[in-house]
Amino acid sequence: xxxxxxxxxxxxxxxxxxxxxxxxxxxxxxxxxxxxxxxxxxxxxxxxxxxxxxxxxxxxxxxxxxxxxxxxxxxxxxxxxxxxxxxxxxxxxxxxxxxxxxxxxxxxxxxxxxxxxxxxxxxxxxxxxxxxxxxxxxxxxxxxxxxxxxxxxx
Amino acid sequence: xxxxxxxxxxxxxxxxxxxxxxxxxxxxxxxxxxxxxxxxxxxxxxxxxxxxxxxxxxxxxxxxxxxxxxxxxxxxxxxxxxxxxxxxxxxxxxxxxxxxxxxxxxxxxxxxxxxxxxxxxxxxxxxxxxxxxxxxxxxxxxxxxxxxxxxxxxxxxxxxxxxxxxxxxxxxxxxxxxxxxxxxxxxxxxxxxxxxxxxxxxxxxxxxxxxxxxxxxxxxxxxxxxxxxxxxxxxxxxxxxxxxxxxxxxxxxxxxxxxxxxxxxxxxxxxxxxxxxxxxxxxxxxxxxxxxxxxxxxxxxxxxxxxxxxxxxxxxxxxxxxxxxxxxxxxxxxxxxxxxxxxxxxxxxxxxxxxxxxxxxxxxxxxxxxxxxxxxxxxxxxxxxxxxxxxxxxxxxxxxxxxxxxxxxxxxxxxxxxxxxxxxxxxxxxxxxxxxxxxxxxxxxxxxxxxxxxxxxxxxxxxxxxxxxxxxxxxxxxxxxxxxxxxxxxxxxxxxx
Numbered sequence: 142x143x144x145x146x147x148x149x150x151x152x153x154x155x156x157x158x159x160x161x162x163x164x165x166x167x168x169x170x171x172x173x174x175x176x177x178x179x180x181x182x183x184x185x186x187x188x189x190x191x192x193x194x195x196x197x198x199x200x201x202x203x204x205x206x207x208x209x210x211x212x213x214x215x216x217x218x219x220x221x222x223x224x225x226x227x228x229x230x231x232x233x234x235x236x237x238x239x240x241x242x243x244x245x246x247x248x249x250x251x252x253x254x255x256x257x258x259x260x261x262x263x264x265x266x267x268x269x270x271x272x273x274x275x276x277x278x279x280x281x282x283x284x285x286x287x288x289x290x291x292x293x294x295x
Numbered sequence: 296x297x298x299x300x301x302x303x304x305x306x307x308x309x310x311x312x313x314x315x316x317x318x319x320x321x322x323x324x325x326x327x328x329x330x331x332x333x334x335x336x337x338x339x340x341x342x343x344x345x346x347x348x349x350x351x352x353x354x355x356x357x358x359x360x361x362x363x364x365x366x367x368x369x370x371x372x373x374x375x376x377x378x379x380x381x382x383x384x385x386x387x388x389x390x391x392x393x394x395x396x397x398x399x400x401x402x403x404x405x406x407x408x409x410x411x412x413x414x415x416x417x418x419x420x421x422x423x424x425x426x427x428x429x430x431x432x433x434x435x436x437x438x439x440x441x442x443x444x445x446x447x448x449x450x451x452x453x454x455x456x457x458x459x460x461x462x463x464x465x466x467x468x469x470x471x472x473x474x475x476x477x478x479x480x481x482x483x484x485x486x487x488x489x490x491x492x493x494x495x496x497x498x499x500x501x502x503x504x505x506x507x508x509x510x511x512x513x514x515x516x517x518x519x520x521x522x523x524x525x526x527x528x529x530x531x532x533x534x535x536x537x538x539x540x541x542x543x544x545x546x547x548x549x550x551x552x553x554x555x556x557x558x559x560x561x562x563x564x565x566x567x568x569x570x571x572x573x574x575x576x577x578x579x580x581x582x583x584x585x586x587x588x589x590x591x592x593x594x595x596x597x598x599x600x601x602x603x604x605x606x607x608x609x610x611x612x613x614x615x616x617x618x619x620x621x622x623x624x625x626x627x628x629x630x631x632x633x634x635x636x637x638x639x640x641x642x643x644x645x646x647x648x649x650x651x652x653x654x655x656x657x658x659x660x661x662x663x664x665x666x667x668x669x670x671x672x673x674x675x676x677x678x679x680x681x682x683x684x685x686x687x688x689x690x691x692x693x694x695x696x697x698x699x700x701x702x703x704x705x706x707x708x709x710x711x712x713x714x715x716x717x718x719x720x721x722x723x724x725x726x727x728x729x730x731x732x733x734x735x736x737x738x739x740x741x742x743x744x745x746x747x748x749x750x751x752x753x754x755x756x757x758x759x760x761x762x763x764x765x766x767x768x769x770x771x772x773x774x775x776x777x778x779x780x781x782x783x784x785x786x787x788x789x790x791x792x
Contacts, residue, residue, distance in 0.1 A: 145723030146463070153470060160473060163488050174749030177480035177487050180741040184476070188469045195462060219519035226518060226690065227715070230511075233694060234707045242698075250691050257518075257683035268684065272691045285349060286699050 146199050154192035160185035225256030241291025246273035298428050305650030308353065309658050314651070317354045318659045321361025322666055328362070329369020330674055331685055335384075336366035336565075336605075337621040337731075338509035342689070344502055344629055345696040352633035353648050357655040359629050363622055364416060364605045364659065367565075368667055371408045371598055372674050375401055384565035384601050387573045391586060391593030398589050402671070403535045407591055408598040409667045410535075411547045415603030416660040419555040423610050423653060427642070430614040434639035439746035440758050444767030446740040449617040451771045452561045453732045455778040462782075464729045467720070471730035474499045475737030482745065494705035501628045501734050503697040503709040508727045509621070510693045511710060512717025514686055543595035546576050550599030557600075558607025561619045564728070565604060572600035606656060612637050613649065616739070621728045624735050631735075 160181055167178030215223045229252050237245040250272035254265050280286040308314060324346070328339030343362050347355035370385035375392035388408065395404040437445065454464045477488040478498030489495040550572045557568040576596040577586045586593050608619035609626075616638030618624035630637045635645065642649055667674075697710035720727050751757035758764050 145719070146725070149720070149723060149725060150466065153466060156473060157469075160476065160488070167487060170753070171483065173482060174753055175745045177483055177485060179748075180744065181476045181488070184469070184472055188473065191465065191469060195466060198462070215519040222518045223515055226515065227711070230690070230694065230707070230711045230714075234704060234711060237698075237704050237707070246691065246695070249694070250687065253690055254683055254687040257687055259681065259683040259687075264684070268687065272688075276691075276695055280695070280699060283349075287702060288698070289704070 143199060143202060143204055147196065150192050150195045150199060154189060154196065157185045157188035157192055161189060222256055222258075226253065229253050229256065237289055237291070239291055241293065241295050242288040243273045243277050244291065244293075244295045246276065249273075298424050301428075301646060301650040302424055302654060304647070305652075305654030306657075308647065308651035309357070309654035314354060314357055314655060315658065315662075317350065317358040318361045318655055319662055319666075321358040322365040322659060322663045325362035325365020325367075326369040326372070326663075326667065326674065327365075327677070329366035329371075330373055330677060331369075331689060335370065335509065335513075335622075336363050337505065337625055338513060339366040339369075340622055340625045340629075341502055341505040342510050342693055342696055344625070344632075345699045347629070348699065352635055353651050355633055356626070356629065356635075356648075356652050357659070359626055360609070360652065360656060361659040361662070363626065364412070364602055365663060367601050367605050368409065368412055368663055369674075371412075371601075372405065372671065375404045375408070375594075384569050384597075384604075386566065387569040387597045388594055390573070391588070391590050394587070394589035395591065395594065400589065400591075403539055403591065404594050405671050406535045406668060407539065407543050407595045409664050411543065411550060411595045411599035412602035413660050413664040414547050415551045415554055415599035415601070416606045416663075417657060418551045419558065419603040419606035420653065420656045420660070422555050422607065423613070423656070427610055427614050427653075430610070431639040431642040434615055435643060437639070437763065438761075439743045439750065440764040441761060441767065443740065443743035443747055444758065444764045444771065445615060445617065446736055446743060448767045448771040448774070449561045449611075449615075450733065450736055450740065451774045453618075454729045455774055460724065460726075460782075461778050463725045467725050467727060468729035468733045471733030472737045472740075474504070474730070474734050475741075478738075481738070481742065492705070494701070494703050497701065498738075499734070500700055500706050500709060501625075501731075502632075502700045503706040504713045504734060505621075505625055505628070505731055506693045506697055507710045507713025507715075508717035508720075508731060510689065511714025512721060512727070514689055515714060515718040516721060517682075517686065539591045542591055545579075546572075546592045546596035547599045549575060549579075550596040551603045553596075554600035554603025554605075555607035558604045558619060559610055561611060561617050564620050565601065565622075568600045568604045569597040572596040602660070606660075609656070613641065613653075614639060618732065618735070621731050624732050628735050 164178040164181035164185055167181070168176035169178045169182055170176045214220070229249055233245050233249040247269050251265050251269035254268050259265055259268075277288055280288055309318075324343055325336070325339060328343065329336065340359055340362050344359065347358050350358065367384065370380055371388055371392070374380045374385040374388040375396050378389050378393040380386040380389055392404045392408070395401065450468065454468045455461050475498065477490075477495045479485070479489075479496050480487045486496060553572050553575065554568050557571070573586075573593060573596060576590075576592045577583050580586065580590070580592060582590075605622075608623050611617045611619050612623050612627060616627070616636065618627045627637060635641060635648070693710060694707055697706045698704065700706055717727050747757050748755070758768060
């Protein structure tokens with residue numbers, strides 16, 4: 142997957158150059174020896190050189206005809222399920238602090254199991270409740286782990 | 296003799312009721328996770344780490360080790376009954392295991408897998424008992440330069456053995472190393488590349504990264520594929536015959552040696568040992584044409600190797616602090632989360648903990664054997680749960696697990712980001728194992744490098760002052776050169792063909 146590797150290596154090069162710049166803002170040495178910037182500096186220098194060499198090598202490779210059949214992002218029914226899972230996880234990340242763990246996971250579990258093909262409402266309900274309020278009970282009562290209760294304490 | 300007396304003390308701890316319960320729970324949960332197609336021991340162990348937060352260090356590691364080899368056996372069940380490997384190392388078992396199931400011999404296949412796993416795991420643990428203390432005693436003489444050489448050698452071996460394409464493996468390793476940089480500088484205590492994000496003061500959490508790469512990444516890949524058929528072969532009452540048992544003795548013996556020996560070498564991974572075992576059995580068989588048609592040797596050997604490797608790979612972890620596989624890297628991370636640094640100092644400073652865990656490996660292997668022979672019917676029923684429910688359970692659990700690691704919603708974001716990275720990397724052929732290794736070993740490598748240079752006032756010649764340090768660095772360079780040379784030769788051969 143030549144194009145994908147070019148993009149990944151290009152991203153790696155950009156990251157290494159950024160890290161190189163950031164490491165120069167830190168002291169490379171201190172009174173004890175190598176400073177906080179020492180390791181990141183050399184690592185990002187080596188990484189940048191390696192990424193450039195790899196970019197050149199991948200660019201000079203003959204394109205593989207089989208790559209035309211490879212699609213990175215999924216499509217079709219599988220693609221819809223994939224997107225539903227990714228969107229659900231992004232939504233629960235964004236919402237959990239505001240609505241609390243129980244509500245966020247209740248909606249997340251219900252949406253997830255429906256997106257993955259379950260249509261029996263009672264299974265959706267049981268899974269959603271157990272996976273939110275049930276898990277909350279287990280972690281807070283049995284395992285003494287605090288979970289966010291959000292702005293409304295639900 | 297000293298090792299035996301320590302081991303007896305370890306058994307006294309491991310056979311206590313609560314540790315037995317943890318080992319039992321770990322075996323059950325590990326087998327359950329191993330059943331899920333695509334989720335291997337690495338993802339399973341990482342996903343279940345949050346369950347151990349409320350346990351003490353010994354209990355936590357006992358449970359995680361049990362989850363580890365439980366997951367290895369769980370993968371065998373789906374291989375035999377559904378022709379779908381639960382994880383990579385069980386792929387070989389599909390070849391003959393499923394054929395045996397089709398001929399009505401599923402019970403025999405699963406029984407010999409359980410027995411072989413028990414024998415291989417137990418003997419590998421015996422090797423651990425006798426090899427670990429002298430190895431740890433040698434490693435106690437290591438200073439920062441020797442540890443740096445060891446980390447470098449370990450990283451080179453891990454990268455070269457765990458990646459089909461070493462260059463892409465190096466790319467992945469550099470990304471992991473770069474990810475280990477943000478956090479608080481361990482010498483000066485100042486923030487380093489945290490960009491004002493409070494959650495990054497402790498660095499990028501390895502648990503959400505591993506769960507993302509191996510758990511979410513695999514689930515996302517699985518969503519694209521059609522669900523494998525839910526129908527499974529029935530387990531009938533016909534168990535192992537005397538003839539089958541006799542035919543399995545030597546494959547089990549050979550599998551034990553192969554798995555234990557290869558477990559000592561970092562980076563080999565779980566698939567190569569089982570491949571070596573299968574190839575060996577086929578080569579040595581008087582009727583190699585039976586392989587692929589349901590030969591019990593094709594199940595006994597690889598399955599024994601699998602578990603012998605799982606236990607043998609704990610030797611470099613306990614004695615040198617070097618993980619031999621992604622799953623062991625997760626265990627290394629779990630050690631660190633419990634405030635323990637695996638390596639020679641652990642034997643010296645925390646012998647109760649070390650020998651308690653080693654004793655529990657024996658106990659856990661026995662629990663696995665006792666559990667899985669009668670419980671196979673239950674696992675078969677669990678496999679009939681629709682994948683929509685199973686995958687949803689896994690996803691929900693990883694979200695909860697990522698959050699409770701540091702009580703931080705930021706880690707759920709990390710989980711999702713690395714899930715997407717793992718998915719994309721798998722698609723474009725970049726291995727993810729090197730990234731996982733260097734994320735965990737990166738800080739240790741930097742630590743030894745900086746300590747060495749501090750000791751010498753910045754003079755790199757410190758790495759050439761001891762024979763051990765020179766040998767380790769030479770081996771690391773030799774491994775890299777050999778890999779580069781082999782790669783070039785393969786490319787020339789492919790170009791000429």
